[in-house]
Amino acid sequence: MPTKKPSVLISGGGVAGPALAYWLARRGYAPVIVERAPGPRGDGYRIELSSSGTEALRRMGVLERARAEGGGPPAAELVAGPRDRRFTAPPVGTDTLAIRRDRLGRILHDRAADDTEYLFDDTVTALHQDAGGVDVEFAGRAPRRFDLVVGADGLHSTVRRLAFGGDTAEHTRFLGTNLAIFTVPNRFGMRDVMRFHVWPYRGCMITTFPGNAEVEGLFLIRSARPLDMRGLSGEERRRFLAKVYAGDGWQVPELLRAMRGAAVHFAPSLQVRMDSWSRGRVVLLGDAAYCPDPMTGQGSVMALLGAAALAGELDSAGGDHTRALPAYEAAVRPHTDAAQDMGCYSTGLIAPRAGRAGVRLREWAVGAALTGLRGAARAGVPLGSPPEPGDGFPLDRYAAVPG
Structure with missing residues (x-):
């Protein structure tokens, strides 16, 4: 009689959930994904995957499709001062992939679907653990x-609330900023570029x-407490x-006009900070x-690496x-800690905690850095990828190259 496959319920069908389901199925598990949405989500903001993230996709056999549906990283352009002076640098990191999160x-859904049971339009309401399993x-x-x-159900995780207690506020850290993010038609004459302008305690980015x-x-606003x-x-x-x-000028008035009719996601910048990621069999x-905060650009990379590690460690431990x-x-926490350390820097870059003099000093420093990168590119100096939190992650231990 064949042995029954160990069953794993994954709450959340975004990035982390299907990636984990794929690796679990390859190791003889029976993954089930429950997702609140009626099907694969059709909305999503722009994300960038650094080299460790794209390598994880390659080992899942989906990098070629992801590159076909995405693209390379954009150039960076700081617009500074009352005269809107521009400092531009070429893209850095040829392995980086830009793609819509949806x-x-x-x-990832399509890659996992053949070996995964999906329960769409549903959610977990209670968990009851004992020595042998979890009744859901x-x-x-x-x-x-x-x-x-x-x-794997995101910042406002239902599973976290049920297993660990407390609401989102008890497990998160506010970074002092609030973001409004939305997608609009490109009427700005932009091509493959990320532009940003900063003012005291606020900033704006168009990508x-x-x-x-x-x-x-994207608008980023500083406040002492989260804006509701x-x-x-x-x-x-x-x-x-x-x-x-x-009165801030630049392309802000045009962007505000373009917002009419767009779906605007408005949320405080939060990081999830947990003393432990598990409780019993959850x-x-x-x-x-x-969660490192959207401004770090590291959330999806950390999800992909974490999925490979979780499946790999379960396999190594024989399911124990x-x-x-x-x-x-x-294995994963050192990299997620590094990603979270980027959070304050990322939000501080776009929404400085400074008055006008401090903003001008920061603009000078960033402008000089971008000018240096542009000069290096013109001189033929290779611009490699900057250090990223996922660098050095032991993918070879967890994710074999598909054969």
Whole structure:
């Protein structure tokens, strides 16, 4: 009689969940993904994957498709001072992949789907652990029992709340900024570029999507406490931003006009900080465990690396969660800590905690750095990828190259 495959419920069908399901299935597990949405998500902001992230995709056999649906990194352009002087540098890091998050999620879904059971339009409502497994209750289905439950359900993780207690605020750190992010048609004449302008305690960034048909607009605002915009309509949010950025000029008025009719995601900049990522047979993965903040650009990379490590450690431990889960955390945490350390720097770059004199000094420093990169490129000096938190991650231990 064939041995029953160990069952793993994964809550969340974004990036981390399908990546984990793929690696688990290759190791003889039976992954099940429960996803609140009725199908693969069709919306998403722009993300960049550094070399460790693209290598993880290569080992999953999907990098070629991801590159076809994405593109390379954009040039960087700082617009500085009252005269909007521009400092431009070419793209750095030839291995970097820029792609919409929903497209990456769809690619990973398709890769995992043949060996994964999907439960769409549902969510976990209760977890009951004992020595042999976890009984899981769902909002729209009969209860089921699993050997392991993984919370890959993002910043506001339901699994984290059920297993660890507390709401999102108890497990997060506010970085002192709030972001408004949205996608609009490219009426700015931009091609393969990321432009940003900063003012005291606020900033604005406009970045092209691969293909240049659309741009992603981002406003970043400093505040002592998180701004709660949940009760405001889209037009009320736009008016709030217009008031904050009144008189700032540059392309802000045009961007605010383009926002009309766009879906605007407004949220405080938060990091998830956990003393432990597991409790018994329940473990957290990706943003649910270690969200670094969207401004770092590291969330999806850390999700991909964490998925490979979690599946690999479960395999090495023969399914013994008491050994595998601490080993997974020990392997991944140094890299997620480094990614989170980038959070304050990233938000501080776009929304300086400084007055006008401090902003001018920062503009001078960043402008000089960009000018140096441009000069090096013109001189034929190779511009390699800058150090990233995922550098040195032992993918060879967890993710064999597909044969």
